[in-house]
Amino acid sequence: MDEASLIAAAQQGKVDAFNELVLVYQQQVYNLAYRILGDPAAAADATQEAFISAFQSIARFRGGSFKSYLMRIVSNGCYDELRRRKRRPATSFEDFGEVDEEANPALVNGGERPEEYAERQEVARVIQAGIEMLSPHQRITLVLSDVQGLSYQEIAEATDVSLGTVKSRLARARGKLRDYLREHGELLPAQYRLE
Amino acid sequence: MRLFTRHAREQEWRDELLSAYLDDQLGEEERARLEAQLAADAALQAELEALRHTVALVRDLPAVPVPRNFILPQTMTAQPRPRRPFRARRSAERSRRSPYGRVWAAPLLTAATAAVSLLFVAVLTGDLLLSGGLAYAPAAERQAEAPRLALEPSPSGRGEAEVEEVIPNATSIPTETPPPLATQAPVEMPPAGAAPTATLLSMPTEAPPRAAPEATAGEENREVATPVVEATMSAAALGRGEGEVTPTPNAVPPVVEEDLAAPTPGEAAEIAPPVVEEEGEWGASEGERTGPTLIWVTPWRMLEITLGLTALGLALATVWAWRARR
Numbered sequence: 001m002d003e004a005s006l007i008a009a010a011q012q013g014k015v016d017a018f019n020e021l022v023l024v025y026q027q028q029v030y031n032l033a034y035r036i037l038g039d040p041a042a043a044a045d046a047t048q049e050a051f052i053s054a055f056q057s058i059a060r061f062r063g064g065s066f067k068s069y070l071m072r073i074v075s076n077g078c079y080d081e082l083r084r085r086k087r088r089p090a091t092s093f094e095d096f097g098e099v100d101e102e103a104n105p106a107l108v109n110g111g112e113r114p115e116e117y118a119e120r121q122e123v124a125r126v127i128q129a130g131i132e133m134l135s136p137h138q139r140i141t142l143v144l145s146d147v148q149g150l151s152y153q154e155i156a157e158a159t160d161v162s163l164g165t166v167k168s169r170l171a172r173a174r175g176k177l178r179d180y181l182r183e184h185g186e187l188l189p190a191q192y193r194l195e
Numbered sequence: 196m197r198l199f200t201r202h203a204r205e206q207e208w209r210d211e212l213l214s215a216y217l218d219d220q221l222g223e224e225e226r227a228r229l230e231a232q233l234a235a236d237a238a239l240q241a242e243l244e245a246l247r248h249t250v251a252l253v254r255d256l257p258a259v260p261v262p263r264n265f266i267l268p269q270t271m272t273a274q275p276r277p278r279r280p281f282r283a284r285r286s287a288e289r290s291r292r293s294p295y296g297r298v299w300a301a302p303l304l305t306a307a308t309a310a311v312s313l314l315f316v317a318v319l320t321g322d323l324l325l326s327g328g329l330a331y332a333p334a335a336e337r338q339a340e341a342p343r344l345a346l347e348p349s350p351s352g353r354g355e356a357e358v359e360e361v362i363p364n365a366t367s368i369p370t371e372t373p374p375p376l377a378t379q380a381p382v383e384m385p386p387a388g389a390a391p392t393a394t395l396l397s398m399p400t401e402a403p404p405r406a407a408p409e410a411t412a413g414e415e416n417r418e419v420a421t422p423v424v425e426a427t428m429s430a431a432a433l434g435r436g437e438g439e440v441t442p443t444p445n446a447v448p449p450v451v452e453e454d455l456a457a458p459t460p461g462e463a464a465e466i467a468p469p470v471v472e473e474e475g476e477w478g479a480s481e482g483e484r485t486g487p488t489l490i491w492v493t494p495w496r497m498l499e500i501t502l503g504l505t506a507l508g509l510a511l512a513t514v515w516a517w518r519a520r521r
Contacts, residue, residue, distance in 0.1 A: 019266040030261045044262055051265050056272075124256050131253075145218075146253040152220060171214035172207065178249040192252065194245045 003066060010058050018055050025067065026051070028148065029074050035143045036078040038132045046081060050074040071150065072158040075140050082136040119189045126187045130180040138173035145170050213243050217250060301516035308509040315502035322495055 001009070001020070009017030029050055034043035050073045061069055112120075131139055137159075144150045144158060145166075155166045178194065185193040215221050216229055233240050 013272070015267050015269050015271050022266050023264065026261050026265045027258065030265070031259055034259050035256065040259075040262060043259075044265075047261075048265050051267060052271070055267055120257060123252065127252050127256055142253065146250055147256060149254075152218070167215055167220065168207075168211055170218075171211035174214050174246055174249055175207065175210035177253070178245050181249060181252070182245070194248055 007058070007061065007066060010055065011061070015055070018058070021066070022051050025070055028067070029070055032071060032074050032143060032148055033078055035128070035131060035147050036075075036139050037081060038128060042081060046074060046077045050077050053077070065154065068150070068154050068158055071144060071148065071154070072160075075144065075158055079136050079140060082139070086136075123188060123192050126181070126184060127177075130177045130184070133180055134173050134176055138169050138176065141166060141169040142173035142177070146174075209239070209242065210246065213239075213246050216243070217247055301513065301519075304509060304513040304516050308506060308513050311502060311506045311509055315499070315506050318499055318502055322499065 001017070003021070003024075006017045006021050010021065026047065030043055030047045033046040033050070034040060037043050037046060050070065054070055054073050057073075131142065134142065140159060141155060144155045145152075150158065152163050152166050152170075155170075156163050159166070161169075181188065182194050212221070212225075212229055216226065221229065233243060
């Protein structure tokens with residue numbers, strides 16, 4: 001069954017068909033949520049809620065990119081979550097820590113030496129901390145663009161803003177992140193540092 | 196500080212250009228111009244490389260494995276929830292920041308704020324100038340009159356100023372007249388000419404709306420009959436209470452027309468009548484006094500307040516719109 005048929009079946013209320021779509025997209029959806037929110041538990045909640053919401057409103061999905069449709073729902077959910085946290089910052093990010101990827105052998109690249117792997121994890125940690133310095137809009141735009149690889153047009157649709165706004169948010173996000181990496185260069189392994 | 200913000204703005208603008216360049220989102224012309232600049236400017240080239248490096252680091256972030264499957268239970272119904280979260284949210288989002296609204300809102304709001312603020316300042320200035328002009332012109336005339344009438348300067352002067360301030364839009368004649376009368380009354384009381392009063396007596400009743408300033412004149416006149424101190428008090432009270440009804444000095448017994456009207460040259464005579472007419476009905480005259488002033492004053496003030504508040508609201512909206520663009 002191709003994606004269009006799965007969507008059509010899901011629109012008829014077939015949960016099985018929709019679950020096949022879930023299996024296809026859950027990695028991307030979860031990663032988007034994880035990079036925006038910065039913690040695994042909240043990302044998992046956001047992902048689950050996004051799929052529920054996507055299924056419940058799928059009758060109104062009228063063609064176009066299903067991926068964009070999902071990205072839009074997740075982005076909205078993450079945005080709400082960030083706003084909620086801003087209103088009442090209950091848990092600090094330090095409480096969550098990183099996903100323990102080392103415990104997952106599937107993550108370790110076949111030929112990668114342990115120190116290389118550790119280095120990559122260290123870089124990812126610094127970048128993630130930098131992303132969390134950004135405003136919600138900037139975070140979402142940056143992650144959609146540079147983590148998920150969406151085009152400006154797709155981001156504009158997913159976040160309901162103009163292309164110009166996407167452009168300027170993305171530039172600000174990248175600029176801030178660059179400044180952050182400059183200031184925290186010492187946290188990065190030598191070959192990853194800026195200038 | 197301004198240097199700093201300008202520098203920050205330039206930096207933002209440059210980042211926007213470089214960021215779009217990295218994504219190949221610049222127009223042909225813009226790209227050619229930037230490439231020429233890059234070739235000539237090593238610092239700009241370094242900025243571009245730093246940005247490119249940053250983007251590359253983000254793109255190389257390792258994918259995080261899903262902690263579990265997110266498949267939905269079979270019991271999940273396809274029926275959308277009554278609230279229709281997705282659509283409802285979408286439309287809410289759209290209304291909050293429509294693609295075009297977002298771009299144009301901030302500059303538009305800025306322009307609107309500037310326009311309304313200017314209008315506000317203009318109206319305020321106009322109001323001040325107008326009320327000032329009304330106050331000064333008659334004052335000059337009065338000064339010219341003063342010697343002729345041989346008045347007591349202090350109470351009348353104060354009374355005039357205040358009355359006029361309060362009623363900027365009233366015609367100049369009524370405002371002008373009362374004070375001289377008041378002052379003049381004591382001086383010329385003895386003569387008490389009967390003839391002019393009689394003729395003028397009818398006037399006020401005919402033209403009640405204009406009674407406001409004239410009524411005040413009347414009060415003063417009456418008080419003048421009593422010690423001068425009271426006259427000054429009443430003048431002050433008048434100025435202050437013009438918006439609302441001030442407790443009028445009831446202590447003063449309604450004086451007979453004769454004393455007041457008696458005087459004087461033409462203008463004085465004009466003023467006299469209201470006084471006379473008034474003593475019969477204190478309450479009525481007070482009501483009239485408040486009436487016209489309210490009508491004249493509030494539209495100006497209302498306009499000023501409305502404009503001021505609008506300017507303030509627009510300014511806040513503008514700040515919000517610019518911040519939302521980020």
